Amino acid sequence: MKALLVKPPKKFLIAWLLILPVLIVRGFTIIYPIIMTFINSFFDINMFKGGVAKFVGLKNYIDIFSDSKVISSLHFTITFTVVSMIFHVVLGILLALLLNMKFKGKKLLRTITLIPWAMPMIVTGLAAQWAFNDDYGFVNDLIRRIFPYFHFDWLTHPESARIAVILVDLWKDVPFFAILVLASLQFIPEEIYESAKIDGAGVIKSFFSITLPLIMRTILTLCIFFTMWRIVSYDIVYAMTTGGPGDSTSLLAYRIAIEAFTNLNIGYSSAIAVCLFIVMIIISSLSFLAIRKHD
């Protein structure tokens, strides 16, 4: 830095001149709104009742605990995130190992794997809505090739609708997870496996004693981000189930949007949003602590 010939005060000015536009854009679109969400969460603001803000303290937060809709959203959000993440890790690692093999079709397979990630979730979700249709859907059609009399309407039963949402989430994002795991697999030098082979370690043993410890850090880091993305998922249920049947698949983000933009219950929706945000901060900081400990 010393080598720069510009004088320090001027350098400081230049630095701020260059970063200011970015900070202004982010400030108005993210920082200011999140502060407002925080403030609004202590007020009763309902547009249907004229939209006059009335300070109510913690009432919105207390109401959350007795709101069966929010609790059911919370319930599904947790199930969705946990189940989806377990399969992300297992299937993602398996797919990454396949992608890392040396054979002719490798490059083609990698390209194919990128496609679900690059597709808009909204298109995937709308197609999935029809794919899970009882009579004309693609899923039941495949099943009927084996069991000709199979009939089941996936999206009209709460449990199967939830399963369907998770399956679509896996179809869309496991490949992406795999590609990110693949990146860390490629850093493992070939020689380590060679020497393990000489020592008589089989494929499975060398995976658990060599590969897994070496990619563990990456997997933990990925899990943080993928978990965050699951917790705030919105598009998938908007497109596939619109939260139904009933409220059985309305993820928290979907519930917040309904309260904020349909029910126009702004104070209350802010309180749920703040809770969501706090949960995210807690989970991510705990995970980062876990990673630090792992190191």
Added chain:
Amino acid sequence: MHQSVKRKKIVAFIYRWGLTLMVAGIILVPLYWIFISSVTPKGSLFKTPINYFPRNMTVKNYVDLFENVGIAQMTFNTLFITFFSLLVSVILGGAAAYAFARFEVFKSVSWSFKLLLFSALIPPIVTARPLYDFMKSVHLVDTYFGLIILYSSSLLPFSVLILHNFVKQIPLSLEEAAQVDGAGFIRILFTIYFPLMRPAIATISIINFIQCLNEFFTPLFFSYKIKVLSVGITLIPRQSNFEVPWDLISSMGWLIILPIVIFVLIFEKNIMEGITAGGVKQ
């Protein structure tokens, strides 16, 4: 001995290709189903079992999209907003990335960088309502300008991060030589750094392009009259909640997917580089 090695090779071959075909099938067969649905005449579309090799194909659904759904305008809106958002994010992001990388001695600068990255973790749903009220109060809801600002904003943290890492690898000596020649910082930025950053700019623009096409939340809440493709596909009229106008949705879906698939085929290498640089390394 020789035979067992040969057998092992055959088993490995079948195993690899079997798995490859399975994965490729799981990903591609649904896409193929969307495609054949889009070219199946409406009369035979709502029939079971599905005919995977339809004989009389039709482009009627696609014609419908242009004539009745207004897909041309939506495509224009999407590309227009995307183009300017990429431009804004590269110029503002590039300038900021340079400053973040070169002036981190200043505490306020390095803290701003951390704040910027932290802000990327804030989910849009948490900020949506106040942001909507703010955008409304400054008359930016349902304007191209407003959408471009919001799109750019969501692209900025990732773009700045990648460009910042790239700038750090550029030797300072280049800049010093230019300073000796009396070049100001704006000239240094535009004549030295931006040209050098080209590969990184290409990578982030490719990823940001996909990001913009996939953007749904922002256009859904912040525009009504200006329709983009991702929102447009949800607006195809329905008879009821359970009926899906699959003829039009499949064709519009395929029109959205096809360019993305081609794009991925062309830029596979850059995309891999970009997502792994942003995703894994910290």
